[in-house]
Amino acid sequence: MDYFIELFFSGLSRGAIYALIALGYTMVYGIIGLINFAHGEIYMIGAFTSFTVATILTILGLPLLAIIVLTGIAAVVWSASYGYTIEKIAYKPLRHAPRLSALISAIGMSMFLQNYVLLAQTSDFLPFPTLIPDFAFMEPIAHIVGSTDLVILITTTVSMIFLMVLIKYTRIGKAMRATAQDRTMAMLVGINVNRVISATFVIGSSMAAIGGLLIASHIGQINFYIGFLAGIKAFTAAVLGGIGSIPGAVLGSVVLGLTESFATGYVSSDYEDVFAFSLLVLILIFKPSGLLGKADTQKV
Amino acid sequence: MSVKLNKKIAAVAAGFLMTVALPGAGLTADTIKIGVAGPHSGDLASYGLPTVNAAKIIADKINASGGINGKMVELLIEDTVCKPEIATNTATKLVSDGAQMILGGICSGATKAALPIYLDAGLLVISPSATNPPLTQSGDYPNFFRTIAPDDAQAQLDVDFAIETMGYTKIAVIHDKGDYGKGFAEFAKQFIEASGKAEVVLFEGVTPGQVDYSAVVQKVKQSGAETVIFGGYHPEASKIITMMKKKRLDATFISDDGVKDQTFVKVAQENAEGAYASGPKDTSNNPLAQQAVQEHKDMFGTDPGAFFENAYSAMLAMTSAAANADSTDLAALKKALQTVPVETPLGSITFDEKGDAIGVGFSVYQVQNGEWVELK
The missing domain is CATH 3.40.50.2300 (Response regulator)
Known part of the structure; x- marks a missing residue:
């Protein structure tokens, strides 16, 4: 039973990280119908920003809590500005072009950012400072749920609640939902659609930055390439949950994380990805719009 | 007729090739x-x-x-x-x-x-x-x-070290699914089984670049292994050893010369302490x-x-x-x-x-x- 719980929490914290990234995919898709392939890179840039800021602050000798908070803020601001800029440079000029053009532009942006970080920073793996200490009260169960797992789960939950409130009750949230439903109509009733789209990129990128910070302090290393696989997995999770649906992205991520963890634990980690993607195929066969996605009726 | 034509073409082509090839030969001299x-x-x-x-x-x-x-x-x-x-x-x-x-x-x-x-x-x-x-x-x-020296020499050395020097009887073998890592791991497995003194309690491949390896580390813990023999390179090795320490797994870590690099120590920091790896003899x-x-x-x-x-x-x-x-x-x-x-x-x-x-x-x-x- 212990083993089951251990695997459960391993899967849950992995799912939580996927969820933070998957939200960006699903929100952008919901609003402009674009798969933002550069989103995994935003996560990577969040991790790199955290690395730089945390290292500098550690040298300055600030208290740990201050370092974590300032690093988090810096990562969010920096990644959000990347998200904002990417949208303006790579997607906005293509908004009325065929979907395929924007998709290619997204893939190009992803490669550009990877190589940019490779050249501007380093190709090496970098050791990430230990930002989350081992809490004494966690020690008895540290072999099941580590302190970093706990922080990941709490932070993700708080971020999700914040996002839900934002979408449900704020002005910008309402504007986002309206734009997602019908962009032309939203424009007609006076919603500044450009601003809504920018806001979506900023929020999605902020979430990815938090994910970058958390996973980097969890595994203790970063590299320019970490965004690729994480991005693909998060995208899979978003599709699994129903792309365009925010609760769907969270559910899809948790399901994906747990599947991978249990597949590793009870079958073999050789087949981790086989199980994850078989699950995706199965769900898409029986529910093509994903777990919580709305079936899209085509008007003829 | 066509045969003759082909011959002519061939002759012209050969002549052309010779004139092109000669300066090349001059350069390489x-x-x-x-x-x-x-x-x-x-x-x-x-x-x-x-x-x-x-x-x-x-x-x-x-x-x-x-x-x-x-x-x-x-x-x-x-x-x-x-x-x-x-x-x-x-x-x-x-x-x-x-x-x-x-x-x-x-x-x-x-x-x-x-x-x-x-x-x-x-x-x-x-x-x-x-x-x-x-x-x-x-x-x-x-x-x-x-x-x-080839991998099997390394795998033999690592296995001898684990079994003879350290006296381990339960060994988990993990690799990164690559030519180098998996090759090494398969030799290690083969040598452990041939020794008859220890058993391979786990043989798994991990996906390089995966977000984290906590599930596979939990599996190692569940298998009761006293040591992990890892075939692969330092990025995965440092992630696995860090996660082993995080999950309070006290099995030792033995690896190959893909890991015996200062980058491994730099990235895994204090978690690398005590890890073993084979590498070319100190010269x-x-x-x-x-x-x-x-x-x-x-x-x-x-x-x-x-x-x-x-x-x-x-x-x-x-x-x-x-x-x-x-x-x-x-x-x-x-x-x-x-x-x-x-x-x-x-x-x-x-x-x-x-x-x-x-x-x-x-x-x-x-x-x-x-x-x-x-x-x-």
Whole structure:
């Protein structure tokens, strides 16, 4: 039973990280119908920003809590500005072009950012400072749920609640939902659609930055390439949950994380990805719009 | 009629080829072009760049003293990023640029992909670091030599260390699914089973670059293994060992020379402490090795990196074979490599029938206070 719980929490914290990234995919898709392939890179840039800021602050000798908070803020601001800029440079000029053009532009942006970080920073793996200490009260169960797992789960939950409130009750949230439903109509009733789209990129990128910070302090290393696989997995999770649906992205991520963890634990980690993607195929066969996605009726 | 026409065309074509080919022959007479192929960018660049430095040092030395029998050495340096699909392009480029010998192939997978192209072109290839056993043992690549012992020698050493020295009876074997890591892991498994003194409680592959490895670490814990033998490179190794410490798993960690790199210690930080890995024997008492390191410091201002001495030795073996054979013809070079011993930083070496260096081996190292220390 212990083993089951251990695997459960391993899967849950992995799912939580996927969820933070998957939200960006699903929100952008919901609003402009674009798969933002550069989103995994935003996560990577969040991790790199955290690395730089945390290292500098550690040298300055600030208290740990201050370092974590300032690093988090810096990562969010920096990644959000990347998200904002990417949208303006790579997607906005293509908004009325065929979907395929924007998709290619997204893939190009992803490669550009990877190589940019490779050249501007380093190709090496970098050791990430230990930002989350081992809490004494966690020690008895540290072999099941580590302190970093706990922080990941709490932070993700708080971020999700914040996002839900934002979408449900704020002005910008309402504007986002309206734009997602019908962009032309939203424009007609006076919603500044450009601003809504920018806001979506900023929020999605902020979430990815938090994910970058958390996973980097969890595994203790970063590299320019970490965004690729994480991005693909998060995208899979978003599709699994129903792309365009925010609760769907969270559910899809948790399901994906747990599947991978249990597949590793009870079958073999050789087949981790086989199980994850078989699950995706199965769900898409029986529910093509994903777990919580709305079936899209085509008007003829 | 058509036959005659074809003959005419063939004759014209042959004549044309001769006029084109002649100046080429004239050019190659005064230089010997050595291709240097390896990862010079990307996450495994730290394994490839020291070889480039070694090649530059020796090429400069040879050219300063009048070349190989009067012929200057010219280096053609090309990046493979350690990816098989890129390595084949690199190989084709080096062949068409007129390389006559190849130093490199750093990673086994990329080297294996490129070898048939070099073989077709009749080029000698000496790798400082590709340890995949079939590269020499299969006999498929008679043009391939290496100045490092193959993986099975390493796996045997690691298994002996785990079973005989440490007395472990339950061993988990993990690999990164790559040619190098999986090859090493399979040999380790085979040797553990053959010993009859220990059992393999877990044999798993992990996906490189995966977000985290906590599930597989939990599985190791569940298996009751006393040690983990890992086949692969340092990025995965440092993630796994960090996660082992995080999940309070106190099994030890034994790995291969893909991990025995200072980057592993730098990235895993205090979690690396106590980890074991096999790597080429410490040659720092060899005066030639000391000289090679000094030359690197003089030329580049830093200490050399991974496989530098192997690369230095490979380059020495290659150039002295070319001098002894007075040709870059494959058969002549092979004969020279197999019969004339060369003094290198790794000791005095010749090569066996299959292309493995005789007198090159491994030791077990442990991370102690942030440094790899050779265990006697």
